[in-house]
Amino acid sequence: MAAGTAEIREDTAPEKTRTRLLTTALRLFTEHGVEGTSLQMIADALGVTKAAVYYHFKTKDEIAEAVAEPGMRELAALVQEGLKVRRRGAQIDFVLEGFVDLVVRHRSLVALFSSDPGIARALERGFHTSVDMKEGLITLFVGEDPDVSGVITAHVLLTGLALTGGAPTLADLDDETLRASLLEVGRKLLGRRARRIC
Amino acid sequence: MAAGTAEIREDTAPEKTRTRLLTTALRLFTEHGVEGTSLQMIADALGVTKAAVYYHFKTKDEIAEAVAEPGMRELAALVQEGLKVRRRGAQIDFVLEGFVDLVVRHRSLVALFSSDPGIARALERGFHTSVDMKEGLITLFVGEDPDVSGVITAHVLLTGLALTGGAPTLADLDDETLRASLLEVGRKLLGRRARRIC
Known part of the structure; x- marks a missing residue:
């Protein structure tokens, strides 16, 4: 019993x-x-x-907000911490590694957040800073006042890594392999050299 | 009157x-x-x-299928044509350029197709080949029997280019600029050199 x-x-x-x-x-x-x-x-x-x-x-919207809350809080903290890193290269690596790690730990949530108009709207209501947060991430990845090419690169990076991390067809892939592959792709997109991970 | x-x-x-x-x-x-x-x-x-x-x-599902039909037909044709290109480099360029062009011409539809579970399900019912088509695209981009890194690269490419092409925040960007930037990012991801477009 x-x-x-x-x-x-x-x-x-x-x-x-x-x-x-x-x-x-x-x-x-x-x-x-x-x-x-x-x-x-x-x-x-x-x-x-x-x-x-x-x-x-x-309401259902309150549930949607509560579902997304832990991930959004971590993302906001990542942006804040990232802004404190002084050397540009280290800053990019820090935010990229943090973003990939967050995507992998919240695979289902990130996929939903990136794709569902319902949850996107709930988040806009619940977190007035979510647009700023996206802007913050884009700035951290491709610098202040990026040109069109930079904005597109950051966009492909954010959506591509998130959607791939949450892809149902890749659900069987273990977290460590997924994390390493997403990092590799992210570095290639941002023109960062691959680093040996110990 | x-x-x-x-x-x-x-x-x-x-x-x-x-x-x-x-x-x-x-x-x-x-x-x-x-x-x-x-x-x-x-x-x-x-x-x-x-x-x-x-x-x-x-039914609404019939509408969802009809909405997606022209884009899906073009995508299927692109995969078929791509398979006929013999030289590997030319094949990658052909499919990448065709995919980017398709994404830009069907900006709203591609965003919806990439993101909405409702339309994804409708498409699975309506087009039994859509999984094969995705597999076909991945093969064309990163070759037969790709390793995990190749699959992840192709995934980031397909979802990142599609979601960025259909992003509401980039709706004001003209087609030509969007097309050129998406191509540039796609080439970087696939390790293809930038080509001068005349």
Whole structure:
């Protein structure tokens, strides 16, 4: 009966239910898009009532924001830390490595964030800084006042690395291999030499 | 009254209504996602009844397939033509230039196709060859039996060029500038030297 007891405990602890709810919501958002996922679908997948979902979140948009929050917070921290690095080459390497690492650790979320108009809109409402953050990343990658070619390079880098990191067809690839390959591609795009990783 | 007469003529020609319907559907799919767009929304945006939409298409999935059809047909033709090019370097250049050109001419559609789970599913149903087509493109870009690094490079190339070509923030960029910049980035990723375009 140990497993059953653990189940009940998990269901009665609001924080754990919240975590399960966000994990389930991310999976459903990935499968159906944010707009194609209802609060009822999330409740059904969790085996709880819609009222139990309402206890944690009043709207689907609140759920979308909460799903994206940890990744967005880490991305904002990466941009802030990146701005402090003085030497330009080291700065590019720092932000590229941080971005790739973030993409790999949040594979599903990054894919959803890069692709779903529903979550993109939720994020615009929830995080007024998300446009600034993208601008910040582009600046860190290709410098202040980049020309068109620089903007396009940064764009291909951000979207290409994110979408590839979250690609369902590459889901079987282990994190370490994915991380190394994405870094290699990123360095090539930014004209950085490959570094030996120990 | 000339404009009014033209309006009425357009509304009474089924082929023109079909074209308007597909243009409107693409716009709504881009704004709300395929799952977030209803037949009623398409009818309202066109200023016609839902019955008028049903005259052309029985389901939203049929509309999604019809929206994507011209781009998919061109992409299939590009892969077929690419396979006929014998010299490897010329083959890569041919397919890269064709892909970039296709992305630029179908900017909205490519962005939607790369990002929306709804249209991706509709395409899987409508075009059983779409997985083969992606495999075909990857093979043309990085050769038969590519290693992980090659697959990741091709993936970043396909998703990065497509998403950047369709990026709303770059919508003001003219086609020619976008085409030249995407080509430059693609060549860098594939290790092809820049060519002078006359």
